[in-house]
Amino acid sequence: MSLLIGSFTIGLILALLALGIFISFRIFDFPDITAEGSFTFGAATGASLIVAGVNPLLASLVAFIAGMAAGAVTGLIHTRFKINPLLAGILVMTALYSVNLHVMGKSNMPLLSETTVFTWIEQFSVNISGENARTMVLGWDVAVKDLWLLLFCSISICIFCMILWWFFRTNIGTAMRATGDNDQMIRALGVNTKTMIIAGVAIANGFVALSGALLAQYQGFADVQMGIGMMVWGLASVIIGEAIINDNSLGMVIFGAVIGSVLFRLLVAIALRWGLNPNDLKIITALFVFIALILPGLMKNKRKFNLTRRNHA
Amino acid sequence: MLKINNIKKTFNPETVNEVKALRSVNLEIDEGSFVCVLGTNGSGKSTMLNAVAGTFMIDEGDVLLDNTNITKWSEHKRAQLIGRVFQNPFSGTAPNMSIQENLALAFKRGQKRGLGWGLPKNKLDEFKTIVRPLNMGLEDRLENPIGKLSGGQRQALTLLMATALKPKLLLLDEHTAALDPKTASKVIELTEKIITRDRLTTLMVTHSMQQAVNLGDRIIMMHKGQVAYDFKGEEKKRLKVNDLLALFDELRRKDNIDQGVAEMLKEQYV
Ligand SMILES: Nc1ncnc2c1ncn2[C@@H]1O[C@H](COP(=O)(O)OP(=O)(O)O)[C@@H](O)[C@H]1O
Numbered sequence: 188m189s190l191l192i193g194s195f196t197i198g199l200i201l202a203l204l205a206l207g208i209f210i211s212f213r214i215f216d217f218p219d220i221t222a223e224g225s226f227t228f229g230a231a232t233g234a235s236l237i238v239a240g241v242n243p244l245l246a247s248l249v250a251f252i253a254g255m256a257a258g259a260v261t262g263l264i265h266t267r268f269k270i271n272p273l274l275a276g277i278l279v280m281t282a283l284y285s286v287n288l289h290v291m292g293k294s295n296m297p298l299l300s301e302t303t304v305f306t307w308i309e310q311f312s313v314n315i316s317g318e319n320a321r322t323m324v325l326g327w328d329v330a331v332k333d334l335w336l337l338l339f340c341s342i343s344i345c346i347f348c349m350i351l352w353w354f355f356r357t358n359i360g361t362a363m364r365a366t367g368d369n370d371q372m373i374r375a376l377g378v379n380t381k382t383m384i385i386a387g388v389a390i391a392n393g394f395v396a397l398s399g400a401l402l403a404q405y406q407g408f409a410d411v412q413m414g415i416g417m418m419v420w421g422l423a424s425v426i427i428g429e430a431i432i433n434d435n436s437l438g439m440v441i442f443g444a445v446i447g448s449v450l451f452r453l454l455v456a457i458a459l460r461w462g463l464n465p466n467d468l469k470i471i472t473a474l475f476v477f478i479a480l481i482l483p484g485l486m487k488n489k490r491k492f493n494l495t496r497r498n499h500a
Numbered sequence: 501m502l503k504i505n506n507i508k509k510t511f512n513p514e515t516v517n518e519v520k521a522l523r524s525v526n527l528e529i530d531e532g533s534f535v536c537v538l539g540t541n542g543s544g545k546s547t548m549l550n551a552v553a554g555t556f557m558i559d560e561g562d563v564l565l566d567n568t569n570i571t572k573w574s575e576h577k578r579a580q581l582i583g584r585v586f587q588n589p590f591s592g593t594a595p596n597m598s599i600q601e602n603l604a605l606a607f608k609r610g611q612k613r614g615l616g617w618g619l620p621k622n623k624l625d626e627f628k629t630i631v632r633p634l635n636m637g638l639e640d641r642l643e644n645p646i647g648k649l650s651g652g653q654r655q656a657l658t659l660l661m662a663t664a665l666k667p668k669l670l671l672l673d674e675h676t677a678a679l680d681p682k683t684a685s686k687v688i689e690l691t692e693k694i695i696t697r698d699r700l701t702t703l704m705v706t707h708s709m710q711q712a713v714n715l716g717d718r719i720i721m722m723h724k725g726q727v728a729y730d731f732k733g734e735e736k737k738r739l740k741v742n743d744l745l746a747l748f749d750e751l752r753r754k755d756n757i758d759q760g761v762a763e764m765l766k767e768q769y770v
């Protein structure tokens with residue numbers, strides 16, 4: 188059970204990543220690989236600041252801003268120099284690898300003895316219900332501090348979702364959505380689409396970096412490799428969310444990304460429990476996204492095929 | 501009002517695909533004038549409108565609108581002054597956003613967009629009032645995505661959006677060409693209504709000579725990236741479709757002679 192609660196919590200932390208991917212891929216139609224680098228960038232920035240004694244909340248905020256900066260660079264490279272979005276993302280992701288090593292000064296930075304957002308909550312739990320307190324949830328014996336962590340993550344994610352929902356319904360947020368939907372139209376209505384794309388990719392990577400910073404604090408270390416495959420991971424979450432929610436309203440798609448992230452993490456945890464080799468995780472994630480991407484097309488073909496058969500009969 | 505001074509535009513210069521789309525276009529349009537632009541395919545009508553709207557930077561010349569030189573202005577900045585409707589019904593609206601969101605975007609054309617609520621409650625009634633006269637039943641479907649509407653409905657909405665805030669200049673580029681004849685005439689009717697009501701300075705490209713004869717107070721005919729003919733005032737009023745057809749024929753004959761001469765010269769000198 189504590190495995191499930193842990194997966195749930197990590198799923199919520201990674202929901203921030205999914206939200207970032209949702210913003211770049213779905214709102215801006217911008218296939219942004221920067222995420223792979225900015226996830227680690229957030230983790231590295233957050234971890235280094237925490238080790239340097241900075242307040243973990245402030246460190247997480249700086250990680251968010253660092254991610255925004257990385258995203259802004261990608262957006263700038265794309266809009267200013269007309270470089271294809273994928274390539275712009277790859278350039279920044281590659282450059283970030285070196286940056287991350289410099290930020291941490293090594294390839295792995297442990298946080299186990301540091302004060303993080305999550306040790307605060309554990310401390311809070313100890314203060315309230317004592318050391319090693321346990322309780323029963325639906326007949327399962329779980330640690331009280333795990334529940335507090337889960338609650339904290341749930342509330343934080345809810346707040347972030349509400350902020351995003353609100354933002355994308357303001358005048359400027361609406362213009363951003365229109366930029367992804369029909370840039371010619373929104374330019375004709377006086378919006379600088381380049382600025383919108385830069386800002387949008389920046390916000391997206393801010394969320395991705397924050398996700399990295401929080402994950403580093405939760406798992407107790409930052410690693411220069413931890414961003415690898417994260418973009419596809421986030422995309423898988425977004426796709427699962429869309430399949431489950433099946434509603435195009437803004438609030439529901441944001442909610443879907445969160446649900447997708449949690450569910451995907453739970454599925455993976457269960458698969459690993461059943462003996463899935465962790466080394467195979469990335470190829471399975473990639474296959475999953477591949478299938479999810481081609482499935483709608485396949486179903487359409489099948490329908491067409493059925494129709495032609497009916498017509499011939 | 502609008503002043504186009506000797507503008508030139510060459511696409512893909514110094515390549516095999518070089519196209520001299522505009523070779524020295526000069527045009528001056530008075531405030532409140534409604535100009536129909538005719539011309540064969542590829543004569544540079546769209547390019548001229550795009551040059552005014554700032555879709556690309558021109559090679560030479562100046563564009564002045566409302567006594568301001570906007571030659572160096574970006575496309576989105578010019579949108580403060582210019583409303584547009586494109587030929588393709590898909591171009592003018594954001595398909596996955598609702599009708600009301602599209603309208604709300606249009607009511608902020610060229611203005612600062614901040615953190616204010618994008619869909620203010622008090623605007624919804626106004627949206628209903630402006631779409632009701634279309635008689636398309638859209639007032640009850642404001643929350644539906646625009647992508648679900650027909651081409652004609654989308655063009656009608658795009659027209660409302662382009663003129664929601666009165667533009668200094670309205671640019672219409674064959675905005676009924678993709679519609680079936682019945683829908684097209686409805687959209688043209690609406691176009692005329694709005695232009696007359698708001699006394700909009702308008703440049704309307706059309707492939708229909710009938711439209712050009714019926715509408716507006718001036719006709720210009722483009723040919724090979726230049727303004728070949730220009731009719732206004734009484735002259736425009738007297739103009740009939742047959743006169744325009746004759747002019748097209750004349751242009752075609754001239755072209756053939758030019759080609760003939762070119763071939764003759766080639767034979768003699770090569
Ligand atoms: N973006 C572009 N790139 C290259 N060639 C273009 C472009 N836009 C227009 N052209 C060319 O310029 C010429 C004029 O086109 P256009 O203005 O669209 O004509 P029309 O009068 O039919 O609207 C055509 O030969 C067209 O192929």
Ligand SMILES: [Mg+2]
Nearest residue numbers: 545546547674
């Ligand atoms: Mg054209």
